[in-house]
Amino acid sequence: MPLDTSLYPLTLLRPDGRRWNELRRLHAQISTQSAADGSAYLEMGNTKILCIVTGPNEPRGGGQQRREGRERDEAQIHVEINQAGFAGTDRKKRGKGDRRLMEMGSTIASAMATACFLNLFPHSTVHVTLHVLSVDGPVLAPCINATTLALIDAGIPTRDYVCACTCGLSPLAPGVMRREGESQDPLLDLNGMEEMEVPFLTVATLGEEGDKVVVLNMERRVRMEAVEGMLATGIEGCRRVRGLLDQVVRERGGAVIAAGSGT
Incomplete structure (x- = not known):
């Protein structure tokens, strides 16, 4: 069903009631899988992600690689994403071969x-497996956030x-023309309906102040003058x-300390 673009210009409210x-x-939890070195479960809206981290481990044949002079000075991070068939409306399972x-x-x-300080783990690999359990909007952002928590847990x-x-950018109502100099409002944290339409x-940023941008992925073309506002809102x-x-x-750290002290 297409997004109703007539509501936002009148009420400044999005279809789900947010400004x-x-x-x-x-909502997020860490240490959800006891068998893994690190794990996290995260929900952003109705998008649900389970992340499992194993390692850092030296791969099989690591000794042979070192003898042949092919050792690495730092660990590598390998990320695999699997999307369950019931995660989206298309009911299609996606795995390793999905581009x-x-x-x-x-x-x-x-x-x-x-x-990550990968130089502390030479000739090793950190395996990250992300399971997309439910999709309601862009998946990349919640996957990054879940991976961050799982790596910390590991x-x-x-x-x-x-x-x-x-x-994203707010949609224009049907038949409404944007006047010269008038800009569309940025929309923070898109849901599934908005992802399809705008x-x-x-x-993604690194650091408390968000001054270092490490991921910037644009979906569809927009006017250059709109990018600055979108980026500032995203940061x-x-x-x-x-x-x-x-x-x-x-909270997790406090719970671990309390359990260790017996309080």
Whole structure:
């Protein structure tokens, strides 16, 4: 069903009742899988992601590689994304061979490589497996956030949180022409209906101030004058996501300390 673009210009409310700068509900847990080195479960709206981390481990044949002089000075991050058949409305299972998921995995691996101290684990590999259980909007941002939590749970030293969010442009009502100099409002954290109808970008930042952008992925073409506002809104969204992820990590750390002290 197409997005009703007549409502927003009148009420400044989106179809799900949020204003332009409101995040969807974010819920996350870490250490959800006891058999894994690190794990996290994250929900952004109705998008649900399970992330499992194993390693860093030396791959099979690592000794032979070192003897042949092909050892690596730092660990590599390998990301695999699987989307369950029941995750989306098309009821199609996607796995290793899906080109879009492979590109997303490469983007996530590159982003995490900038944040992790991989030089501490030479000739090793960190395996990240993401299971997309439900889709309601862009998937890349929640996958990045879930991976950040799972790597922290696995004890991989990181410089800071890598946090991601999406930002799009508000739609114009049918028959409404944009006047010269008039700009469309940015929309923070798109849901599934908005993803299909409006141009958007995914931005991920490293650090508390969000001053280092590590991922910037644009979907569809937009006017250059609109990009600056979209980027600024997306970075602000990343700051707020970072605060929510930090709260999850601190709560988990407090629970572990309380359990260890017997209180």
